[in-house]
Amino acid sequence: MKTPIKPGLLLSFGILLALTGARAGAETAAPPATTPTPPPAQDLPLDDLRTFAEVFGRIKADYVEGVQDKALIENAIRGMLSGLDPHSSYLDSEEYRELQVGTKGEFGGLGIEVGQEDGFVKVIAPIDDTPAQRAGLQAGDTIVRIDEKPVKGMNLDDAVKLMRGQPGTKIQLTILRGTDKPPFEVTLERAVIQVASVKSRTLEPGYAYVRLSQFQSHTAEDMLKAIDELKKANDGNLKGLVLDLRNNPGGVLNGAVGVSDAFLTDGLIVYTQGRIKDSRMQFKAGPDDVLNGAPIVVLVNSGSASASEIVAGALQDHKRALVMGSQTFGKGSVQTIVPIDDSRALKLTTARYYTPLGRSIQAQGITPDIMLERGEFKPLAEQNLNALKEANLVRHLSEGAPPEPEAKDKENEKDKKPPLAAEDFQLFEALNMLKGLNRLGLRGNQ
Structure with a gap:
């Protein structure tokens, strides 16, 4: 019997290299362009089932090596699911256990x-x-x-x-x-x-940075704690926030809903729609905004998928944040974990995600308000500009021998950090945009 769909079981796309050392504004939702309808009832395909049985028997009898019935049936199930879409799959006992542990934020492997x-x-x-x-x-x-x-x-x-x-x-x-x-x-x-899904720091007095590397069950809670610490470090006054979702592959739906809800005061966050009744769900925001309306810039790129796109789409539709970066991945389908027994399950695509304004994320992604590709910062002195310089002037003075710097100056030079523009050009531009929004008294993409 199929287990009813629960929000906590709606998981994001992707394979995490996991264990044993390997391994989710408008007041109401606009309907999608087309509403899925169930296919007409069909009789049991007896001829096809007969063909399946014949192939099964032929493999058992003639394959070069003996094959266990269980292995053949599991392979047939895997084939049925993999033929549907890239995200539906059969989970044996080891894969099911890995999936459950991976969403809690600790697993083994390459981290990819x-x-x-x-x-x-x-x-x-x-x-x-x-x-x-x-x-x-x-x-x-x-x-x-x-x-x-x-x-x-x-x-x-x-x-x-x-x-x-x-x-x-x-x-x-x-x-x-x-x-x-x-x-x-x-x-x-x-x-x-061990994945720390939330990182944070102060970019400049009053301007905060929060990086979400993926969405786990406790990501929203950890983000709220980080923002609380940032407020304390800035005398209780945050003028703006850069929310970095670049290369965030997604995670649990509830994590995305919780993060979005932290910045929205009402309205829809995301809704799902599929063929079965239990796949049609809506998630709405509560009345509190943790930043009290301070502007937000959300950074995304082609590695931002699934739950990341839900957050970016919700904040963009509600005009709560300005989205900057490049087109996101476009993974907008819902995978539901359907247990077969205590140790095995199906990961089955059952619905699509829609933003508050009814935009489908699937195969489309989120288009940033401002396109911003990765850039390389070079100080003017390194840009080889063909500008007139002192050295081009006739009879210019020679540079002379520079004085030897004091030991303390050498030490300071070694410890000097590169400017933010050199460290992360996109983040540098996001901070500049945040300052502009703050001076204009705007909340996001207004």
């Missing part, structure tokens, strides 16, 4: 969210402070080989199993980045990963 595209494994997003992130993997990278084994045509589950292993063991990935560059190899060391 992957999907499949054109027969290859595609990086959706590396997770902060993990082997994948430290190795420089980026959203959009294509994994073409795993320890010299070609990935082309390989089942995604099989590719993920290859990338699993004991903590401390190494793995070599061959990465293709873009179409005009040759593949390159990256060696990573597997680790047990």
Whole structure:
């Protein structure tokens, strides 16, 4: 019997390399363009079932090696689900356990969210402070080989199993980045990963930064604690917030709803719609805004998926925040965990996400209010500008020998941090936008 859908069981897309050392404004919702209708009732396809039984029997009798009935049936179930869409799958006992633990924020592996595209494994997003992130993997990278084994045509589950292993063991990935560059190899060391989904700091007095690396069951609660600490550090006065959702692959729906609710005072946050009654759900905001109307800039990119897109879409539709960055991933379908028994389950796509204004996220993503690609900051002195300089003047004085800096000056130079524009150009631009919104007295994309 199918278990009724619960909000906490609506999980985001992606495979987390997990355990054992491997491994979610308008007052009312506008309806989508088309309302799904159940297909007409059909008789049991006896001829097709007869064909299935014949194939089953032929494999049992003639395959080069003996095959257990259980293995054949599990493979048939996997085939049925994988043929539907990239996100529906069968979870055996180990995979089911990994999924449950992964959403709590602790698992083992590389710290990478992957999907499949054109027969290859595609990086959706590396997770902060993990082997994948430290190795420089980026959203959009294509994994073409795993320890010299070609990935082309390989089942995604099989590719993920290859990338699993004991903590401390190494793995070599061959990465293709873009179409005009040759593949390159990256060696990573597997680790047990404890993901801190919330990071925060003060950018400038009164201007706060909160980074959400993924959405776990406690992300909203942890974010509220971080904002409370930021308020205390800024004498109780926050003039604005940069909410960084770049390379956030998603997570549990309730985490996205809680984060959105923290900044909205009423109205719809997100709704889901599918064929069955239990898949049609609405989530609405409570009356409190933790920032009391201070402006918000949300940073997104192509690695922002699922729950990240729900937050960005809700704040954008309610005109509560300005969304900056690049087009998001476009994962707007709902996967429901349907237990088969105590140890096995199906991950089945049952609905689509819609923003408060009725926009479908699926295969569309969220379009930022301001497009802002990753940029490289260079001080003027390094930009090779063809401007007139002192050295171009006739009979200019020579530079002379510079005085030797004092020991203390040398020490200070070594400790000097690079400017924010050099550290993170997009964040630098988001902070500038936040200051402008604050001076104009605006809340977001008004």
